[in-house]
Amino acid sequence: MNDALLALLLKVDTPTVCNAIEVAQGKRGFDAFTRGTVIASAPSAPPLVGYARTAKIAAAVPSTEDPDVIRTRRRDYYRHMAGGGSPAIAVIEDLDFPHCVGAFWGEINATVHRGLGLKGVLTNGVMRDLGDVPADFPMIAGSVGPSHAFVHVEAIDVPVTIFGMPVMPGDLVHADRHGAVVVPPEVIPVLAASIAKLQTTERLILEPARQEGFDLAKFEEAWALFEAART
Known part of the structure; x- marks a missing residue:
């Protein structure tokens, strides 16, 4: 992903990226996106x-592992988060889902991850401290709660699943208040052109619909052009 594509992706929402992937693939049926409703800590923030x-956590019950093992894994977790390519986001699967109880994400962890260079987090788990987390570290989570319970790291740098969406370490992810999508690697080189084509096509119906005097006849005319142009 080059700088120009990154700048573009920071300006468009996740539904646009989903549609643009279909444009790039020339068909419908792309399904590497989240199911269900997410909660965004900053709904108006850029995506x-x-x-x-990636990592997996749990919080509902205490870990039965040796405390030294837990502490070592926690250190390894932060080493993992501090390394690798950029830009990066934390993608964390809470193994207690759909009954998550412990917030791994609050003022401290959000501030630490931001300091380590990450841009935000996508998780099916719990977040808290919504008035105190850094404004430029968006959190997209499954729920909001007050306690960290028995939260601990279970696995690091492994495949995870977030709201039905499989994510591999290193996948390119786009996420906002609508949910998230994994961008297929083969689409990345043509994604900017696909977004431009999608936006041009959508204007065929949006611009007439916003004009004074729009009626059924003008809708049918515009829709025919729209249908002919889209995937």
Whole structure:
């Protein structure tokens, strides 16, 4: 992903990226996106765009592992988050889903991850401290709660699943208040052109619909052009 594509992806929402992937593939049926409703800590913030640094956590019950093992894995977790390509986002699967109880994401962890260079987090788990987290570190989560419970890291740099969306370490992810999508690697070189084509096509119906005097006849005329142009 070059700088121009990154700048573009930071300006468009996740539904646009989903549609543009279909344009790039020349068909419908792309399904590497989240299911269900997410909660955004900053709904009006720009989208999260970056390569996934992944981990799995749990919080409902205490870990039965040796405390030294837990502490070592926690250190390894932060080393993992601090390394790798840029831009990067944390993509964290809470293994307690759909009954997540412990917030791994709050003022401290958000501030630490931001300091390590990450752009934000996508998780199916819990977030908290919504008035105190850095404004430029968006969190997209499954729920909001007050406690960290028994939260601990279970696995690092592994495939994860977020709201039904499989994510591999290093996948390019685009996420916002609508949910998230994994961009297929083969689409990346043509994604900017596909977004431009999509936006041009959508204007065929949007511009007439916004004009004074729009009626059924003008809709049918515009829709025919729109249908002919889109995937």
